[in-house]
Amino acid sequence: MTPEARRIMGLETEYGVQHWNPAARPLSAEEVVRYLFRPVLEWGRSSNVFVSNGSRLYLDVGSHPEYATAECSTLDELIASDAAGDRILQDLIGRAEAALAADGIGGSLHLYRNNADSSGSSYGSHENYLLRRRTEYRRLTEALVPFLVSRQILVGAGRVVPAGTWPEGTGEAHFAFSQRADFVQEGVSSSTTRSRPIINTRDEPHADASLYRRLHVIVGDTNLSEPTHLLRFGATDLMLRMIEAGFPLGDHRVTHPTLAVRQVSHDLTGTARIALREGEASALDLQSHYLEAAHRFVDAEGAHHERVAEVLDLWGTVLDAVRSQDFGPIEDTIDWAVKLRLLERFRERDGLDWSAPRIAQLDLAFHDIAPGQGLFAMLRERGAVRRVLPEGAAAAAVDAAPTTTRAAVRAEFIARARERGMDYAVDWTTLKLVDHPLHTISLKDPFDTALDAVDALFARVG
Numbered sequence: 001m002t003p004e005a006r007r008i009m010g011l012e013t014e015y016g017v018q019h020w021n022p023a024a025r026p027l028s029a030e031e032v033v034r035y036l037f038r039p040v041l042e043w044g045r046s047s048n049v050f051v052s053n054g055s056r057l058y059l060d061v062g063s064h065p066e067y068a069t070a071e072c073s074t075l076d077e078l079i080a081s082d083a084a085g086d087r088i089l090q091d092l093i094g095r096a097e098a099a100l101a102a103d104g105i106g107g108s109l110h111l112y113r114n115n116a117d118s119s120g121s122s123y124g125s126h127e128n129y130l131l132r133r134r135t136e137y138r139r140l141t142e143a144l145v146p147f148l149v150s151r152q153i154l155v156g157a158g159r160v161v162p163a164g165t166w167p168e169g170t171g172e173a174h175f176a177f178s179q180r181a182d183f184v185q186e187g188v189s190s191s192t193t194r195s196r197p198i199i200n201t202r203d204e205p206h207a208d209a210s211l212y213r214r215l216h217v218i219v220g221d222t223n224l225s226e227p228t229h230l231l232r233f234g235a236t237d238l239m240l241r242m243i244e245a246g247f248p249l250g251d252h253r254v255t256h257p258t259l260a261v262r263q264v265s266h267d268l269t270g271t272a273r274i275a276l277r278e279g280e281a282s283a284l285d286l287q288s289h290y291l292e293a294a295h296r297f298v299d300a301e302g303a304h305h306e307r308v309a310e311v312l313d314l315w316g317t318v319l320d321a322v323r324s325q326d327f328g329p330i331e332d333t334i335d336w337a338v339k340l341r342l343l344e345r346f347r348e349r350d351g352l353d354w355s356a357p358r359i360a361q362l363d364l365a366f367h368d369i370a371p372g373q374g375l376f377a378m379l380r381e382r383g384a385v386r387r388v389l390p391e392g393a394a395a396a397a398v399d400a401a402p403t404t405t406r407a408a409v410r411a412e413f414i415a416r417a418r419e420r421g422m423d424y425a426v427d428w429t430t431l432k433l434v435d436h437p438l439h440t441i442s443l444k445d446p447f448d449t450a451l452d453a454v455d456a457l458f459a460r461v462g
């Protein structure tokens with residue numbers, strides 16, 4: 001891949017938390033995260049730290065632990081770095097449960113890779129993509145919205161929607177493509193991520209601002225399977241490449257993005273008509289159109305990484321499945337389809353309605369990452385869900401940063417500071433030792449992997 005063709009990507013995951021204790025009142029979410037982050041505070045003296053693989057682990061407002069992957073420039077790095085986050089949190093769950101037992105509280109802790117809790121609040125899964133500053137940003141985001149609005153039929157995590165959600169007030173409980181769709185409040189907006197736009201335009205590049213921008217996509221669901229991650233980032237990256245190259249994509253403009261997101265999510269046939277500035281189209285129409293364009297683009301320009309063919313294949317397979325309404329071919333691959341199949345089995349076996357409390361419990365348990373608890377994890381362990389990464393890659397990513405980005409430099413800096421017992425303060429673009437503030441290292445180029453500055457700094461401070 002030419003240097004110009006590379007793109008930094010990162011994924012932020014906010015987890016839902018719960019304490020389960022049959023014997024006593026369960027702890028509140030605030031209390032849970034206090035237990036969960038106790039070792040982090042001891043380790044990093046803060047509940048906002050960068051860990052040894054270059055990623056960020058922190059507690060934001062609210063009580064949702066967040067893990068933001070290090071900067072990645074390949075899909076494999078991204079999937080591995082994200083999976084490492086689960087492992088880091090699983091370790092914290094174990095320690096917190098031990099502390100709860102020691103304090104005489106007991107019970108079990110659960111962390112959910114989902115986007116909605118039973119009290120109606122939502123938490124996110126945010127994608128980050130590096131853009132060149134010269135790309136016309138308005139045009140890019142406008143062209144991307146119809147893709148993002150319809151993308152859920154590919155990569156939604158699936159949700160059992162309670163009665164009254166859709167149509168609002170009157171709809172019955174049912175299964176929808178997306179976790180997040182019903183919480184989206186705006187299209188493209190610069191307001192805070194808390195107002196939940198599709199794209200957040202706040203200009204915070206975490207890089208040389210004269211060269212780069214960071215695209216911050218807020219609309220996605222927290223995914224579980226490796227193939228779903230592959231398709232989500234692989235297809236979105238291809239869309240960005242086509243837009244950047246000025247490749248003709250047709251001028252689709254969604255009239256009401258927040259309405260369209262809901263229409264798409266609640267229609268498993270993929271055929272609901274979405275109003276466009278000119279005419280209308282279904283999610284299947286839009287996605288088929290983008291996939292066909294991506295094929296032409298790749299035929300003309302060549303594949304820019306070794307998984308492009310796999311991304312295009314999977315994209316086509318999901319669209320065929322939705323079009324034919326035969327979800328069999330994606331039931332071991334795509335989050336929503338894996339989940340739908342599992343829940344349908346329970347529904348048939350026990351004669352349950354979508355509104356049954358048992359179904360809501362299973363929906364939640366699907367996303368649990370607590371060791372031995374999650375239904376998705378159980379299916380994956382049994383071999384019922386396909387993988388993308390080679391064996392051992394996720395485990396290795398707990399301590400190893402991606403090698404193709406500045407995350408490698410950050411990780412090396414952190415390792416050396418810890419070796420020497422020196423306090424450090426790190427963010428995406430700077431590395432410094434608390435006691436040597438004049439020797440701050442600036443990492444404005446996210447592709448820079450050179451360790452010279454780190455070598456020099458530690459040589460200087462001894």
Ligand SMILES: Nc1ncnc2c1ncn2[C@@H]1O[C@H](COP(=O)(O)OP(=O)(O)OP(=O)(O)O)[C@@H](O)[C@H]1O
Nearest residue numbers: 008010011068069070071128129130205206207214
């Ligand atoms: N230059 C860049 N381009 C694209 N992605 C980047 C770049 N620099 C960092 N990232 C990624 O962006 C994400 C930033 O995560 P972080 O949680 O700090 O987000 P934020 O949007 O800055 O802040 P917050 O979540 O606190 O609002 C990480 O996944 C990181 O890998």
Ligand SMILES: [Mg+2]
Nearest residue numbers: 012066068126
């Ligand atoms: Mg964040």
